[in-house]
Amino acid sequence: LTLPAAKFVGKSGRVQAYEPNPTVCSFLRENVNANRFVNVEIFNAALGDASGECKISNLSADDQNRIVDNSEGVAIPIYELDEIIKTTSIDLMKIDVEGYEKFVLLGSLHTLQTTLCLYLELSDTNYKRFGYEAGEVLALLEKQGFRLFRNAGSEQIEPLDQDESFELVCENII
Secondary structure: OHHHHHHHHOOOOOEEEEOOOHHHHHHHHHHHHHOOOOOEEEEOOEEOOOOEEEEEOOOOOHHHOOEEOOOOOEEEEEEOHHHHOOOOOEEEEEEOOOOOHHHHHHOOHHHHOOEEEEEEEEOHHHHHOOOOOHHHHHHHHHHOOOOOEEEEEOOEEEEOOOOOOOOOOOEEEO
16 A cells, blocks of 8 residues: 555655564555655554564465564564654654554554544454454544544445444455
């Protein structure tokens, strides 16, 4: 998704990509370089609600890697987005971190105040790995002033029903 975003914003826009898995990050860097995008800044780091070090899994299914708390993970730096963001406004922020969404948001409360649109994955199944539910994420976003929508097909969106369970569904919201 980084490359289409870089193409869309053109030379006048910027894309920041945070990819914590070292293997996937190297693929991303190669892809950005091969396509000669100069408007992409890549960080080999995780985002969360505290800075320091964490571990990420290194599964062969790259899209399933997540923050882990065991010795089998790869050690990487983790930062609060509020500590490292260098811009005064963000048009679109996309977060898909396999269940770590709440912690990324908690470390981004200041940044969210200047974010126009957020694209986020909801999944109670993923969230339960980290001890919380989708309702907590939705309440946090509403408290930050976001209105929540889901894809209604055919380039339409509809308001999100916050009483819905996201346990069996993994859904991206806007």
